[in-house]
Amino acid sequence: MRAVICKELGPLENLSVEEVPSAPLLSGHVRLRVLASGVNYVDGLLIQGKYQIKPPTPFIPGMEVVGEVVECFEDVSSALMGKRVLANVGFGGFATEAVVRADRVITIPDTLTTGQAASFLQSYLTGWFALTRRAHMSVQSSGKEQWMLVLGAGGGVGLAAVDIGVALGLKVIAAASSEDKRELARARGAVAVIDSANEDVKERAKEISGGGVDILYDPVGGTLGETCLRALGEDGQYLVIGFVGGIPQLPANQVLLRNRRVIGVDWGAWAGRNPEGNAQLLEEVLAKIAAKQLSPVEPQVYLLSEAAKALADLEQRRVAGKVVLVADEAK
């Protein structure tokens, strides 16, 4: 099989794409012919040794795949043969084959394209976890309008949050640096957009929401996150999601003022400790997708041999929405 190999943690351009032996098929497992591999911001951090987890090398990056089942171990039902499935593999996704536990593969509903299915898992489960399990939402019970400001709203995690917020009845304000990113957010129902490259995001969000937002969904952090804490109104909630712009230094006086709350969201670690709870999250998200209440973005497609470029484009903010890799002969 062909695979992207990280031989040592370091620059993205050191990744190689090589022919390697297929992994052995284990008891309880199936082999997938990978049709698309989702690319996440975290993949680039892991490869460069910038993430809190430092994987032993060499390793094949890539956390989420969609593939066709081409082989089942003898203790696995052959009914899975030929099925188009998705799997959260942790590592090993950037390859033409993957061996995964049969009880972990999920048959993909017809409502999702291969590209969408390979790229929605991390961003949507994070958003669904954040907004239905971590945030204190009263929109359904109170009937009162609730405003959510999403930073990095044209990126994978931000765009999913826009989609989920709208589906949950929030009035979503999307902040993004380019028109194509803002357009993706509008298409998912954002009621207002802010040009984060040229406008004062905090002031605009306060104006649009009539005084202050109820939820700040922040995958960006840095000075933007620090400033936007001040866009929260009374009892406003700051959801700490990610730090692509640096770790924000949140002033405690601004948390005290207006009775704000800061809420951590660590979906990945939680999902590892709570596989059943995570399966429940996925079921809820898939039901919303089937009901057409959520619409994951159709990703941009790169070849497996372009993995380093795809990761660099993501890191340098050149991607609107999501990215997948496909085998070179598939494009």
Ligand SMILES: NC(=O)c1ccc[n+]([C@@H]2O[C@H](COP(=O)([O-])OP(=O)(O)OC[C@H]3O[C@@H](n4cnc5c(N)ncnc54)[C@H](OP(=O)(O)O)[C@@H]3O)[C@@H](O)[C@H]2O)c1
């Ligand atoms: N907490 C969790 O459980 C969890 C789960 C998954 C991912 N995450 C985290 O969420 C974050 C976002 O991931 P993602 O997949 O959405 O990434 P992404 O697709 O690359 O989007 C990130 C967005 O952040 C904005 N940005 C602002 N400053 C940036 C900078 N200095 N460098 C790069 N981007 C910058 C960019 O939008 P503009 O150009 O519009 O500014 C970009 O579109 C990552 O930190 C990831 O680790 C957290």
